[in-house]
Amino acid sequence: MQQPTVAEHIGEFAAQLRFEDLPVDVVEHAQHLVLDSVGVAFCAANEPFAERARRALGLLGDGTQPVLALPDRLSPRDAAMLNGILIHGHDFDDTHIGSIVHVSASALPSAIASAIMNDRTTREMLVGYVLGVEVSARIGLAAHGGFHEVGFHPTGLAGAFGAAVTAGKLAGLDAQGIAGAQQVVGSMASGILEFLDDGAWTKRLHPGWASSSALTAAAFAGAGWPGPRRVYEGRYGLYATHLAGKDWDAEAITAGLGDHWELLATAVKPYPSCHFTHGFADAVLALRSAAGFAAEDVEHIRCLIHPTAAAAVCEPLERKRRPHDLYDAKFSVPYVVGACLSRGKLTLAEFTDDSLDDPAIHKLADRVDVADDPDSRFPQAYSAAVEITLRDGRRLNRREPVNRGHPERPLSHQEIQDKFTANMRAVGDEQLIQRVRDVVRDLGSDHSALEFAEACSAAPAAGGGEVL
Template sequence: MSIDTHEPAVSGGLDADAPISSRIGHFAHSLTFEDIPADVVEAAKLLVLDSIGIAFASGTFDFAAQARAAVDELSEGESGPATVIGAAQGHSLRDAVLLNGLLVHGLDFDDTHPEGVIHASASALPTALGLTERLHLSGRDLLTAYIAGLEVDARLGMAARGGFHQVGFHPTGLIGAFGAAVVAGRLRGLSAEQIAQAQGFVGSLASGSLEFLETGAWTKRVHPGWAGVAGLTAASFARQGFVSPPRIYEGRFGLYASHLGTADPDDLVECTRDLGQTWETTRVAVKPFPACHFTHAFADAVIALRTEHGLTAQDVESIHCLIAEGEIKTVCEPIENKRAPQSAYDAQFSVPYVTAAALVTGDFTLRELEPQALADPEVLALAQKVTYEVDPKSGFPALFSGEVIIRTTDGRELRHREQVNRGADSRPLSRADIEAKFAVTAGLGCAPGQAEQIAAAVDALDTATDVADLAALLRA
């Protein structure tokens, strides 16, 4: 089975004053696989591969087991036909989307659209995978809906210009719900107007608080899966004719006015700018480190200085970090907490810890998040020497720039700047880099030979007639 809307993927034909949700609905309904450039399709397949590998790795951690237990309690132990990555037991569609979103995002190793500041794959992919498996749709259907979700999520995030983080909302959960509604609407065969209605509905379900940053709590991990569930729910209500507000983005109490205090028309233009013509999917950054993207420039900077000058922790008197003002609340404050993280998740959102660990070990991997690493006295002592100030040259939010200034015990001042973070569209990880990352992450949870089968199936996704075949490979 395959979806064919027989309409061109353009936003023309709508009144200039049409609500943003209607323009997005028209785009998502009319988009065909043939409309999507080949390089966008190839980029999307690599993002799918990266996400699946991370999900397998997440499944080996305690938080995944606890999440599965919670879902089992809510479902009273009933199984279902939908695949949860790395698990033998099937679940209901909604439970599988919830868990797969948690698994993709659980290690904070998943991709990010820099300017949108959003991990869009973590909600768009589980929603697309769940529905295409359920409806026995093709790989092209999955890719088309998934890419539509990425494109919408990126633009909705861009319109906020980094503002959601400043007022305590997590765009991955908040914006991800709208993208998931678009994905689900597309795959359920909704009309353009019904997809618009789904967005209006999901605006009352979208959520995601950044309060977890105070202690490194686990709630952020749930945000994208919950966004996917919200999107599924919204699409089904819209399909049945449930009436929702049309101006959910630009309205008096729409997304931007309610969450940011303003719905600036100049910013709202970003929601649909060049939609279907310029492809944000190719700008999505794959992470080289399992930590918040805001920390990456500092890890790379100290690794470069360590390599160039043979630095050890004993050589360092102080480390001063220049960081974008829009990133400080997330990874630098409160500084006392960030210098002594209480959990792996806490550490992943700490410039002092990531910087110190990268200088001591020469890398930042999942090993640096294990309990013994978090208690390493050498790393913790070095983290106490890390300070920060606003970087006037930062490229944020389009780039996650950063500069490190190290003063050594023998009086030298060493500097290294990373203006363009690795993984950004102008400095992307190579296909080989992404495949190597997948081999490591998937290898933590896959049976022998399974990772290779999955990689081959994802690479051939645009020729697959039934996504259920791929889903079967994702089970334990």
């Protein structure tokens, strides 16, 4: 008898998992993550990238599935694609810290689309979503940060596999079928980091493409289409082809499934920028508040960061001091530090055209230098250390071993609620905010997934919501 492969092990676990098996804290955190995801989707709905995505997908046809925050009706795969773009578009969505994967941005669109296709309840949809988050996180964890080192975006890779498990589960596939969905999606998992060199928008596509591919893979697996059994561990499997010979840990994927939940290690973001910049925002804002100096008092800023993270948000330094566009600014430590020092905050307002051209931010970004951090906890945490030298000769130092929002420093339930409300108020009224809050709180009930999706769209809710 053959030993089960990683995909088959996951398939067995996923096929057997029921809502009653989920611990209370997993259900509660899952609801918080969904609330956060829907909120960031709404605040992205009127952005240029959303409009262009709608235009592109409209060329491919329409359908019947609702889309988060919008009145569009699309096919299941295109609805999943657009939902992934909306959730991930501002880079304000959750991240599983150790795996460096934006887990909800692919798991939730796949869960919504597949649950509607298969007439599932929100209880079943929530189980599918939890599985997608759990599997994506574990596949990313097994690489020990190695995907980033060789230029792949873990969200596009790991997210496709997790979303395929979600889609297979909600399609009613058995253990073999869910394994098959992973085996097929391995040929679709993708995402390169070249966008970091010029602020291109391709990263925004990665979780949506992962979700869309997952639905395709589950359909092919359900039809009996064979995929490679050893899609993870084979000589041409995911890790052999995407880690350039670096070690990976199969145990990280399967150990403790159902007992230890990586979903609980998924962090809600306090800032709308790359997570690797967050420790620097934390440190600079704390120093600015405690020391009470003015931006014009700053002579020099020295930032210590792990080399892998630095490659994404600090290199090349001269260009990072002058991001090409707003998306590029989200991946720039000099820009983030300059914005925090200049304005005393880091919100969506710091990522506008006016902010990008702000000479006060430019002056401070020009004073940022970067060095390796030998004490960084990366990738277990996105550590940062900052030294600010003032014109009067004072040197102010702060180290953030763990970024705020990390499971060791989580946002409170109230902070997550406040973030959701602020994001929703950018586009909707109190009636809409309450409507969405209520249906997310109801996740895990016998209400249909379609009702959830309708309430989270820009279409009127049954019973009286207004069109945005």
